[in-house]
Amino acid sequence: MLLEVKDLHAGIDGKEILKGLNLQVNKGEVHAIMGPNGSGKSTLSKVLAGHPSYQVISGEVLYEGKNLLELEPDERARDGVFMAFQYPVEVPGVSNSQFLRLAYNEKMKHLGTEELDPLEFNDYLKEKAKVVEMSSEFFKRSVNEGFSGGEKKRNEILQMAVLEPKLAILDETDSGLDIDALRIVAEGVNKLRSEDNAIILVTHYQRLLNFIVPDMVHVLAGGKIVKEGGKELALELEEKGYDWVKAATK
Amino acid sequence: MDAFKRFLTARDEPENLRRLREDAFAVFTGMGFPAVKSEDWKYTNVAPLMGLDWKVSEGQPKVPADVDWELLEVFDGGRNGFTALNVAFGEYATLRIAKDTVVDQPIEFNFAAADGTAQFPHLLVIAEAGSKATIVESYESTAKSFTNAAIQIVVEDNANLTHYRVQKESADAFHYGVTEVSVGRGGVYNSTNINLGSALSRHDIELKFRAEGGEAWVDGLYMLNGSQHSDTHSIIDHTVPNCTSHQNYKGVLNDSARAVFNGKVLVRENAHGTDAQQSNKNLLLSNDARVDTKPQLEIFNDDVKCAHGATVGQLEEEELFYLLTRGLPENLARNLLTYGFAEEIINKIGIDSIKSNLDAAVLNRLKVKLEIENI
């Protein structure tokens, strides 16, 4: 098993948000997490990525059988955990390609493989940019600075393509994308999908799941997974709304 | 005193220039060096430089003074003891960019004083109407020395002047500099002032709009380590209507470095339609670093668009987390963010050789080796 979350309780500023969450993800799988606003989806993503403002109260997270929670965020990343931010952060003055090359080379160092010089990396980056049909004009620009909402989301997937994570958590990557961009990003994610990695898709829209077909759908409400099922669950949710699951679990 | 007499007799100069020097020296003798009890010098103590005996630099070949008298006469030599001394010992040079000409190549002035010496460059720059040029004023003494520099700039009607000022003197040097600018009708003055060097440095800037429709950028960066001290005082004076000024100054301070930023924007009574933006952001990388920032807007007209602000802080936690989640070790991530903070100003520089030189200087100041090359 790649990721195992066991009875996770976590929160921020003394407020408990995740209240006994369980989740199991195997290599080669895509899991969708859906749920109402404020139910804790981003909290889960950030706890998995290691955001320092969030506190784990109790429970366990195993990644490749190891305790993920004791690793620093950068160690998790180099070990293959990636989170695409719901709100990607702007980093002024640092170009996308400089940043990505540093990140890529840190990972290569960790894996004990060869690092790339700027020219080699530029070729590699061009190849990867095709995955999300991003023009090389974005390489030179400061990370996310002045990017439109949709461009930022695409840039997150470019980073995923470059870093080739084993576990990718995509927090509402589809929000804010126009119809064409949604298709491009979804196709990109499908290209990155493999037998060796797993993807957790946080989304509000069943539409995304037509493009990226999940193995499982989980409904997160009130800090817990309250319902699980196959891809048909997303359709059912779209039809009946969250009140239906909330009512069903009471 | 004797040094001044020797300086005068060693030169065979016209009477008017000689008199100018003597008068200025008398002003200096009367004023002395600025003292911390004056409000304008409250945070900058120049005592360490006064106790030393400086030889007047003879590094440059003694070129005959080339003085545009009309411009030199408006120089505020009585601003302080330094400016008076600069006029007394000034090595004058005039640059005139002819009417309606476009100079593609940057015009560079490099100054370096030898160990134990003082230099007093004084540049007079006139960008005539409709001209376009870039000047680079660079201070790069490599030893303990004293630079006391002045530059006067006139941007005539519809002229466009880009001005890069780079101060990267040795870490035990002393540096005083003053920039006086006047902008004519529809003139554009775009400056970037980089301060990396010197134990103690001070830069005074005074920019005046003379006629409507002028636009000016007065941007800068100070990046200091160790016990460096850097002080920038600027006045942007909107004396006439419909001019635009932008000022973006950033500071990065490490160790026990100290910086002063005092930026005054004055919008006079009849200066309606003024657009003035001013910002001073400081990054403190150590608990012992300190900055005193004082952006000031003085507005005497209602029909204006003005904004100003100053911040003093640490790196943004969300930016740091973002970089960590991409696998950058914390130390590297912090330094990359610091680099980015400084690069926002460096990136303005449109001359590749100077920009890459400054990139390298910024990278050099970081506490880790960052493998960044621009391609």
Ligand SMILES: Nc1ncnc2c1ncn2[C@@H]1O[C@H](COP(=O)(O)OP(=O)(O)OP(=O)(O)O)[C@@H](O)[C@H]1O
């Ligand atoms: N610093 C904080 N202090 C208190 N409560 C907080 C804090 N930060 C977040 N929360 C709360 O935590 C809850 C969960 O937020 P989270 O961002 O995880 O929701 P979400 O499921 O991702 O919602 P959305 O669908 O809107 O993105 C929300 O009710 C939010 O208001």
Ligand SMILES: [Mg+2]
């Ligand atoms: Mg969210």
